[in-house]
Amino acid sequence: MRARTYVVPLAALALLAVVPLLSFDVPRLLPGPLDSPGTLQLLALCLVFAGVALSYDVLFGFTGLLSFGHALYFALGVYVPAIALTKWEWGLPQALLLLAAVALVVPLVLGAVSLRVGGIAFAMVTLAFAQAGNIVVQTNPRNLTGGDEGFSLNVDPLPDFLIGVVNTKYLYWLALGYAVLVFLVARAAIGSSAGHVWRAIRDNERRVEVLGLRPYPYKLISFVLACFLASWGGFMWLLLIGVTPEVTAATLTLTLLVMVVLGGAGTRFGAMVGGFAYTLLDYRLRSLAGEERIQDLPDVFRVPLSEPLFLLGALFVAVVFFVPGGLASLPARLRLLVWRRRAEEAS
Amino acid sequence: MSTFVLLTITGLGLGAMYFLVASGLSLIYGLMGVLNFAHGAFITFGAYAAWWLSTKVSGSFEVQLLVGAAFGLLVGAALAALVELVFIRPLYRRPVEQVLVTVGLALSLGALVYGIWGADAKFFPVPDWMLDTTTILGANIPNDRFVEIAVAIVVLLGLVGLLRFTRVGLVIRAGVENRAMVTALGIDVRKAFTLVFALGGSLAALAGVLSGVYYGTIDPARGTSLLIFAFIVVVIGGFGSIGGSAVAAVAVGLVQQYANFYVADWLDWSGAGDVAVMLLLASVLLLRPEGLAPKVAH
Numbered sequence: 001m002r003a004r005t006y007v008v009p010l011a012a013l014a015l016l017a018v019v020p021l022l023s024f025d026v027p028r029l030l031p032g033p034l035d036s037p038g039t040l041q042l043l044a045l046c047l048v049f050a051g052v053a054l055s056y057d058v059l060f061g062f063t064g065l066l067s068f069g070h071a072l073y074f075a076l077g078v079y080v081p082a083i084a085l086t087k088w089e090w091g092l093p094q095a096l097l098l099l100a101a102v103a104l105v106v107p108l109v110l111g112a113v114s115l116r117v118g119g120i121a122f123a124m125v126t127l128a129f130a131q132a133g134n135i136v137v138q139t140n141p142r143n144l145t146g147g148d149e150g151f152s153l154n155v156d157p158l159p160d161f162l163i164g165v166v167n168t169k170y171l172y173w174l175a176l177g178y179a180v181l182v183f184l185v186a187r188a189a190i191g192s193s194a195g196h197v198w199r200a201i202r203d204n205e206r207r208v209e210v211l212g213l214r215p216y217p218y219k220l221i222s223f224v225l226a227c228f229l230a231s232w233g234g235f236m237w238l239l240l241i242g243v244t245p246e247v248t249a250a251t252l253t254l255t256l257l258v259m260v261v262l263g264g265a266g267t268r269f270g271a272m273v274g275g276f277a278y279t280l281l282d283y284r285l286r287s288l289a290g291e292e293r294i295q296d297l298p299d300v301f302r303v304p305l306s307e308p309l310f311l312l313g314a315l316f317v318a319v320v321f322f323v324p325g326g327l328a329s330l331p332a333r334l335r336l337l338v339w340r341r342r343a344e345e346a347s
Numbered sequence: 348m349s350t351f352v353l354l355t356i357t358g359l360g361l362g363a364m365y366f367l368v369a370s371g372l373s374l375i376y377g378l379m380g381v382l383n384f385a386h387g388a389f390i391t392f393g394a395y396a397a398w399w400l401s402t403k404v405s406g407s408f409e410v411q412l413l414v415g416a417a418f419g420l421l422v423g424a425a426l427a428a429l430v431e432l433v434f435i436r437p438l439y440r441r442p443v444e445q446v447l448v449t450v451g452l453a454l455s456l457g458a459l460v461y462g463i464w465g466a467d468a469k470f471f472p473v474p475d476w477m478l479d480t481t482t483i484l485g486a487n488i489p490n491d492r493f494v495e496i497a498v499a500i501v502v503l504l505g506l507v508g509l510l511r512f513t514r515v516g517l518v519i520r521a522g523v524e525n526r527a528m529v530t531a532l533g534i535d536v537r538k539a540f541t542l543v544f545a546l547g548g549s550l551a552a553l554a555g556v557l558s559g560v561y562y563g564t565i566d567p568a569r570g571t572s573l574l575i576f577a578f579i580v581v582v583i584g585g586f587g588s589i590g591g592s593a594v595a596a597v598a599v600g601l602v603q604q605y606a607n608f609y610v611a612d613w614l615d616w617s618g619a620g621d622v623a624v625m626l627l628l629a630s631v632l633l634l635r636p637e638g639l640a641p642k643v644a645h
Contacts, residue, residue: 113632116632117582117636120376120446121586123446124579124581125582125628128582128624128628131575131625132625139618141614141618250571258454303463304459307461307462308458309455310458313451313453313455313456313458317448317452317455320444320448320451321437324444
């Protein structure tokens with residue numbers, strides 16, 4: 001039984017690892033052959049969001065903390081190294097060290113403040129801090145962030161294999177490495193004794209207090225870990241897409257929430273599958289919106305169908321209503337259905 | 348001195364809009380425990396509905412604005428009641444799912460506004476006398492600021508009157524205090540839920556219309572940007588407290604305006620006002636985690 005649980009993930013990992021070496025088409029789903037740069041970039045983004053969604057799940061699904069500020073920490077990973085490399089002309093190792101320090105200190109300070117309140121107030125406070133980040137980026141202080149436009153990254157300090165369209169396959173492998181690393185770290189953290197306390201806090205915080213543990217430091221650890229992991233996802237975004245102010249918007253956090261709930265909150269693979277599937281679906285719906293058969297429809301159908309976010313929001317509401325537990329709960333639901341059918345036939 | 352007066356009255360005008368959004372959010376949360384992310388969509392849809400009808404009505408800007416505003420308020424109330432009946436009601440006693448559903452609705456409805464009306468800002472009908480200025484203590488103040496402040500004061504008095512002196516208000520206040528007890532006394536709180544949602548929706552739409560007057564235009568991102576400041580007002584003011592919301596809205600509006608002028612000038616950075624508000628929030632949380640007022644509707 002123990003061995004079997006590893007078979008599917010390892011097979012999926014092996015398959016994902018060889019994708020850049022395959023060159024067949026997946027029509028309707030992907031923009032080109034598997035080894036084309038466009039497809040690899042899209043799949044790399046899917047993997048990055050699989051990792052970031054899991055980092056959010058550590059917070060939301062495993063610790064029960066509903067943060068609306070995860071975009072801020074993702075954006076740190078985009079902006080901090082970009083500013084260090086481009087505006088201050090630092091080398092890559094220094095820039096990454098700076099990111100590691102910032103990605104620890106900022107969530108530690110902001111988390112320490114936000115966690116003074118719980119539940120919905122916590123959600124609003126994290127939202128407010130993330131919004132402050134958004135405003136800082138938009139208003140372009142000292143010409144550091146480039147405001148609405150962002151700026152182009154200085155690629156000179158980067159190693160050659162990370163630059164250029166022909167090398168997208170290395171970025172893809174890097175993204176795969178990021179997703180695997182987040183998975184391993186999250187698994188170890190959730191399995192640790194702190195991880196057990198996280199789940200106890202999620203289920204009943206009062207009981208944890210009665211048992212003589214202070215929930216606050218455990219929640220702070222969960223917050224810092226989740227944010228730290230998300231920041232490295234932001235760095236992957238920087239390599240794949242570049243400096244774009246959208247990463248600071250509250251919509252990104254809401255999107256992460258949708259990914260996690262879609263895949264199944266409180267499950268490791270569910271959140272990753274949710275992040276992967278959402279990113280792919282978002283891309284597909286965007287290209288669908290431009291197609292003629294949608295553009296020719298009457299306005300009542302055309303307008304909603306050309307807005308991917310409308311469809312994804314509606315899908316999310318439907319999942320919350322009809323499939324609580326998300327994609328991860330589907331196998332169990334199907335099994336239950338089959339079992340019931342058999343029981344009926346037998347009687 | 349004249350700059351200070353201008354900043355103060357403009358801050359109060361901004362605070363008036365924050366109050367309109369926050370009072371609805373605060374009552375909804377206080378009574379039902381629902382953090383309503385879809386509130387931003389009520390603001391935006393109300394403002395766009397007002398703008399849409401005002402372009403169809405012939406007459407002076409005053410007539411267009413009044414007719415449009417009345418329609419916007421109706422649309423806001425209807426949309427909010429619909430959301431409560433269809434999406435929130437089936438999920439009673441599942442607070443996390445309720446928040447998630449309002450998040451989904453906020454994304455969907457926000458995207459719908461972009462799809463229907465496009466990303467460009469629309470000019471709002473503003474009567475000429477509102478664009479004129481009145482001189483107070485040497486400061487030239489645009490008249491629309493007084494309209495916003497007056498509307499907010501009327502709404503504040505109306506809400507306090509509703510909560511204090513009517514039977515519905517009594518049920519709402521009791522529901523905020525102890526929902527289970529009210530239900531146990533045989534009162535159908537769900538009617539009050541729908542009512543509070545519709546009321547919150549129309550107040551949000553009113554804020555949307557006033558923001559159209561304040562800025563002269565409306566755009567699809569208006570709802571979200573007002574909503575975030577309203578969230579801050581609700582946290583600072585304390586959930587379920589109308590008075591707390593009013594005080595916090597004024598504080599947030601003033602801090603934003605003062606910092607936007609004095610600190611922004613000093614730092615040479617235009618984001619100072621908004622970031623000062625976030626700092627205000629953080630310091631209130633450090634000093635009084637429960638907000639200015641405890642959870643009581645009065």
